[in-house]
Amino acid sequence: MQPELRDLIDRYSLPVPRYTSYPTAPHFHGGIGADTYARWLGSVAAGATMSLYLHIPYCDRLCWFCGCHTKHTLRYEPVAEYLKALHAEIDWVSAKLGGRGRVTAIHLGGGSPTLLTPEDLLALKAKLSTAFSLDANVQISVEIDPNDLDDGRYDAMATFGLTRASIGVQDFDPKVQKAINRIQSLEQTRAVVDAMRQRGIASVNLDLLYGLPFQTEDGLARTIGAALELAPDRVALFGYAHVPWMKPHQKMIPEEALPDRFARFGQAMLAGEMLAQAGLEPIGFDHFARPDDPLAIAAHEGRLRRNFQGYTDDAADVLIGLGASAIGQLPQGYVQNITPTGDYSKTVLAGSGATAKGFALTPADKMRARAIAALLCNFRLGEQDLAGFGAAATALLGEAEAIALTDADGMTEMRDGAFVVTERGRPFVRTIAARFDSYFGTGTARHSAAV
Template sequence: MTQLEHRYATRNVPRYTSYPTAPHFHAGIDGEAYAGWLAGLDSSHDLSLYLHVPYCRQICHYCGCNTKGARKDAPVIAYARTLLAEIDLVVKHLGKGRNVAHIHWGGGTPSLLPADSFLRIVKRLRGNFTFKESLEHAIELDPRTVTEELADRLAAAGVNRASLGVQDFDAGVQMAIGRHQPFSVVERSVEALRKAGIDQINFDLMYGLPHQTRETILHTVELTRLLSPGRVALFGYAHVPWMKKHQRLIDEAALPGAKARIELADSARAALLDAGYEAIGLDHFALADDSMAIALHDGTLRRNFQGYTTDTAGALIGFGSSSIGFLPQGYVQNAPDVGTWTRQVNSDRLPIAKGIALSSDDRARAEIIERLMTVYEADIGAIARKHGLDFAGFAESFGQIGEMVADGLATTDGMRVHISEAGRPYVRVAAATFDAYLARGAARHSVAV
C-alpha cells in the first residue's frame, strides 16, 4: 500500500446513508413531534415504505444488522401483529390513500414471516395506501430460505425485486463467518425467483472478510456472473465488535489488513466491470438495462439507508423496531428493541426513540454529500443559494478539500468540487469534510475502504 492509500483508506468516516448521520439523532424528537410531521406532509409527495423484521434463524458472525435469532415462529408472528397495529397508527396521523412508489422489506430475514402474517401485512398496506403502477416492491432474502413456494407467495403479493445476501462463495470464508451457503443453494434460489416472475435480482457481496484472498473473491465474482443478477452491491465488511458483540466470533488475525482490503476491493471491482457491470457510486454495480444504471445516467440516482437507490420519493416511512424514517422536516428512528417498540405501539403511541429536525444548513450539506456520493461532484455555491445560504458558511469545508486536490484525488473549479477517478474509492473522506457534526461526537465508524 502506498503512503497515499494508507492515509485515506484507513480513516474512520461514516457511510453517509443519511446526513446528519444516525449517531447525531437525539431524544428531543419523539412520537408527538413525528405525529405533527406526518400530519403536515404534503399530499403530493410520493411515499416510500420500509418494513424491518429483526429476526433470523441464526446470526452470522459478520452481521451488522439490528436482528436477533428466532428458532420458532411465535415471536415473529407476535411481531407481525404489532406491525399491523403500527401501520394503522401511522395512517391515523398521515391519512389514507397516499401514493406509494417504493416498498422495501429488510432485516433480519423478512421472509421468516409466516405466509398468513406476510400476506395480512401486504393487504393492510394496500388497504391504506395507493400503490403506484410503477411500484418497486423489494425484499431482502437469505438464499438458504428461498423455496419455490416462497417465491410464488412473494410474486403473488406483488414483490418484483429480491436482494440475496451472498457475501462470498468460498467454503473457507463461509465457515469463518458462520454462514454455510454453497453455490448450488444460491443458484436454486435464483431459479425459483425467476420461475415465479421475480427477475429483478440483486446480490450483496462483501470484501474484507476473514481468509478472503484475491483468488477467492475473483471466484465469487465469476460465479456471480454466471447467475447474472441485475445489480451487485460490494460492501466492505465493517468490523465493529464494540457495537456487535457476536462479531467477536470472528478471528481478527484472519481479517485482511488495510492493504489487502484495498486489493480485494480493487480486484472485485475490476472483475465486475470486466463482466459487463457499470460502477454505480462507491459500492454498487448494475447491468446497463437495470433501472439503477439508468438512474445514474439521467441524474436521478439517490442514496438512503439501503445505500444507492432509484427511490426518489419525498418521504420514507419506517415500520418496525429500529427502522428509520425521513420526512422533509427531518429524521426519526423507532425504538431499537422489540419490547419497547411493542409496548409503545400497543399504547397507541408512535414508537419514536429519537430523531433530528433539519436546518437549512443540514439540508444543504445533505445535498452536497449526496451529490458527492452519487455523481462525484457538487456545486457548493449553487446548493448553498438553493437553500437560502451564503457560500461563506461552507468555505471552511471547501478549503479542507484542498488536501485531496493536492494529492490528485479531487479538483475544484470556482465553487464546484469534482472527485477524480483516483479519488472515488475515498469519496467518503471528501463527504466528511462537509459534515458539520463529525467533530462533535465520539461515534466510531468503519474505515473508508
Template structure:
C-alpha cells in the first residue's frame, strides 16, 4: 500500500511549505518603499532572526537549487560583503532601534568563501546594527572541501554555535554525476576543525533521489556520517527543475530514480538514523534526543520557516543579501535576486526589496494550520479556527484530495482533529496542500511531492 501511494502521490508538484503563501505568489507591488514602512510600523519584537545570503561558490554542484554564482576571484566577494554591511545599516535606520536577535543564519552559496577577516568584519557590523542576545544561535552553512583552519578559528571567535555541512552522498559515482567530489576524510577534518574551535552544534545535509543513487549507497553514506556523530541531519529529496536551474541539465535524467525508489531511499535513511538514536523531526529532519530541535518537537513548539524546521519562536525574520527573504507581521519581502541588481540598489542607498506579499486574514489562518501539520503530523482545527474567527468547515479547501487521503488511510479525522498516519508521514506535503487556497494557481513550478 505504501509503495502504491508513493507512486500515486509522488508525481504531484507541491510546495515544501517553508512559508505560506509560497514565494511564487510574491509580487513587485511590495517593494523598497513598502519595506521601510513595515519596519517602522511593526511592534518591537521580543526577539527576531537574521538571515544573510552569500551567493558565491568556487564550483557549481549540478543538483543545486540555490541562488548562487561561481567565482574564482575574491574581489566580487569583498564588494558583496561591503554591500551587506551597508544593508544592515539601512535596515537598522528604518527600524530606529537595535532589535534583539535570537537566531542568525549565514546561508548560500558558501558563506565561508569569505576571507576570515571579512567574516569577522561582517559579524562586528551585525552586532553594531542589532543586539545579538547572549544565548543567540549563530549558524553557518559550510562546504567542508573549502573550510580552512584559519576560517574555523574565526568562526569560533565570532561566536558561531552551529555549522551545517553539505555532504549529500559519499558514493563516488553519484559525486561524479553531480559534480561534487568530497571525501569522507575532508568532511571529518572539517568537523574536527569546527569542534576544536568550540562549535558544538554540527548538522549534516544529505540528499536522496540523485542520479545513480541506490538504497545501498544511501545507507553507506549514513554509516560514514554517524561515525562523526552530528547533532542533526537534514535529508532532502533532489528537486530536478532544469527549466529553472539550467545547470541541472548536465544531470542525466535517465539516471534519476522514480518516485517509488526515491521513497524507498528516504525511508531506508530514516530507519537507519532512527536505529542509531536520532529522532525524526517533521518531514525531513533528524536530531539527537537532547538537541534543541528534538526538545521543541516533544514540547510541541516546533516551527517551520525558510531555513526549514526550527525552535525559533519569533515572527520577525530580517533577510539580507541577494534573493534573501524576510518575514514581518505584515508579510514577506524578498530582495532583488541577481547580485548585480542587489548591489546597484544598495549602492543607490535604498533597500534592495524587489517583491513581497502582504498577508490577508485568510493567509494567517491557513499558515497556522499548515505549520502545525508540517511540524506535528496533526492539527486541532477548532482552537485555530476560534483564534481566527473562522468555522472549521472553511479550513479544508480541496475536499476531493482530502476524501482521497482519508480513503487511502493517509489521514484520519476524529471530530475536528486531523492526524497523519505514522506510515504515511512521507506524504505530509500532500496533506498540508488540502488547506492551501493558493495552490491551484502555481502547481507546475513546484518539486515532486515524493
C-alpha cells in the first residue's frame, strides 16, 4: 500500500457515526416520553404513509460479532411472553393513530425473528392487519438466520406476505465463523435462498461483513465468490463494528485477530470491486443491488433514503418502531422504546406506551439531517437538497464550499455549484458527513471506524 494512501486511511478512518439518523441515537434523551409520542402519533395525517419496524430481541445462539439489542435463549417461553407485550404495544399505537395512516412497508428485525413459531408469526400478521390499514402492495422484509428454519417457517413467511428475504451470511470461512460463533455453511444458505424463491419470494438480500477476526483478502474473496453464486438481488457489505464497551459479548473475539485499518480498507475495496464486476451497482457506501432492483432504481432517480436499517427505497412519511429498543421517526423527531425486555413488557402490559427517550428536531436539525443524508445517498449536496431552509441553507452551503476549497486531499470539490464527494473521498464519506454534524464530539458516545 502506498504511503500516501496509508496516510489518508490514518486520517479519515477515525471513529464516526453511521448516520442512520441525525442527530444520532446517543443524543436521544429522557425528555421525550410516552405522552410526547402519543401527541406525535395523534398528529399523523390521515393520508400519511407508514413503515413498521418490529424488533424481536431473542436469538437461540448469540453471535459474538453482533451489535444489536438481543439476548440468548434456548427456551421459547420468554419469546411467547414477549409477543404478548408486542401485541399490546401494537394496540396502544393503533389507538393513538385512530385509524390514520396507511402501512406501505413492514420489517421484522432482531435478534432472530425467524425463531418465531409459524403460529406466532401468522398471529402477528393478523394483529397488524387488524390494528393498521395495510396497503395492498405492502413490502415485507424479514431478517433471516438460516439455522432457525424449517418448512413450516418457510410456509408461514410466505403466508405472512414476505417480499424480501434478508439473509445473514457474514463470512463463509470456517475459521472466521468459529471466531464469531456463527457456524453456517454455503449449503445451508443456498437451501434458504432456494426455499424462498420456490415460494415466490423473488428478492433476496445477503448481509456480508469485512473486518472480522482472521479475515484475509483471499478468504473474503472466496466468500464474495460463493455469495455471488447465489445470485442475490442486493448485498449489504458492512464493516464489523468492534464495540466491546457497548456489547460485552464481543470480548469473546480475540482482538489480536482483527485486521487493522489498512487491512479493513483493502478488504472493503476488494469486496466492492468484486460485487461491482459481477453487475451489482454500488448504492451509497455499503450496499449493492442489481440494476433492476428497486433500491438501484431509487438511487438513479434520486429517491434513495437512509434509516435505521441502512439504505432503503422506503419513502414512508412515518416510521413506527415496535418492540423493546425499537426506534421510530416522525416529522417532529425520534422516539426509542425501553431496551430491557422485562421492563418493556411490564410497561406496555400495564397499558402505557414504551417510549424511554427520543429527540425533538429543530429546523436546524432537520436541515443538517437532510444535508448528511444527501451526502451519504448521493455523494453531493446542492441547493435543491436544502430547499425551504432559506438563509440557513445558504450559510450551510457556504460551510460546504469552504470545506471543498480548503481540501488539499482531493476528497471533495465544488462542481456546478454543488458540494461533491469525489471518487477518492467516497470510501470516507462518513468522515466527510461528520463535518456537518453539529453534535459530533459534544457527548460521550464512542463510535466504530469509518471504514
